[in-house]
Amino acid sequence: MTLDQTHDPKLASWVEGAEPGSDFPIQSLPIGIFSEAKGLRRPGVAIGDYILDLTASADLLDEEWREDLSQPILNAWLSRGPEAHRALRQRLSEILSDERYRDDVEINLIGQSEVRMHLPCLIGDYTDFYVGIHHATNVGKQFRPDNPLLPNYKYVPIGYHGRASSVRASGEPVVRPRGQRKPPEADAPEYGPSRRLDYELELGIWIGRGNDLGQPIPIGEAGQHIAGYCLLNDWSARDLQAWEYQPLGPFLAKNFLTSISPWIVSADALAPFRTPMPPRPEGDPDPLPYLSNDADRQSGGLSIQLEVTLSTEKMRQQRQAPHVLSRGRADSAMYWSAAQIVTHHSSNGCNLQPGDLIGTGTLSNDSDQGLGSLLEISRGGKQPIELQSGEKRSFLEDGDEVTLRAWCEREGAVRIGLGECVGRVVSAY
Known part of the structure; x- marks a missing residue:
């Protein structure tokens, strides 16, 4: 670039x-x-x-x-x-x-x-990855304190196919989903509105030129297939997710809505803000050859600053400023690069198509100030945050509005932003 x-x-x-x-x-x-x-x-x-x-x-x-x-x-x-x-x-x-x-x-x-x-495109397919290593570690610790990352995480970019039909542009109301949930103390599950609704701070990757079925995209060419980026909020019903995700992974806890910022910020616009990928910790395996590329190691990262704010109905009535939930960076959160994501997605011959959307997965930093979800911030609901209105939050309540923002800036370049991705929770039908 x-x-x-x-x-x-x-x-x-x-x-x-x-x-x-x-x-x-x-x-x-x-x-x-x-x-x-x-x-x-x-x-x-x-x-x-x-x-x-x-x-x-x-x-x-x-x-x-x-x-x-x-x-x-x-x-x-x-x-x-x-x-x-x-x-x-x-x-x-x-x-x-x-x-x-x-x-x-x-x-x-x-x-x-x-x-x-x-929406800028007719989205044929939407795939969500899990490349935020600090998020994966934080969530893993809540379920496996001694072994938070599963053995495959550092070898293969983990992802799942989401629901393209429920992707919406910023501003779409977030209707609280209903589904099965089973509290730990209950003998059987029940059906009803989610009680642990959460947001997830992600980047979205727009596919430009596609590839033919059966023809993988080499890592050195992956950037030629990325048209641009946006912000992405993969809303998540944590109580539904905990009950349903084994053994096949996310389903109704995720597919009710995904929000994105409406502008495609081109890869060219972000060229001044490319950065090396973070070095892998000592002892971590090298990527397999099909995911390994010197140029990607040197400039596959994205120096993007991220921010999430929360505004409750009470705060808006009292004209209080939104509460900053987190501030972090994308380049220090991603274990796998955008090019590695695209290459792996097509590595079995899967054909990506123009307008396909790929999520990075939740981008959290290694400090409490840069966590990308309430699941992490509230430690699974055990440590609620207190807002200036006197309210407390472990997960999202009706009327809560979450705003994702992102921007790039460095010396010698003009600051550019990715805009906003906004969603306000409304009660279940």
């Missing part, structure tokens, strides 16, 4: 709100799908406080891109691969920074507060 003129920290846009410090400066230019009131869904690019309507701006874009960039989903555009994505990024950077284009472009800018965001 190389830097070009689109990453220049001196580059500035004439669009209001795109100054350094914004989530969406001209160095970012994420793509998504939006609609105005009673309007059609169409693609747009975030710039400052606005969205550039790509359909209305078609005359300023390459003719061969126009059909794919006039559709209400981005699957066809993602399938074009990194060369086309990079060319569009360069063209957008040009017209949003050069005053010569201002009169032609400004009329196609729409305030972000005036639109509704939608």
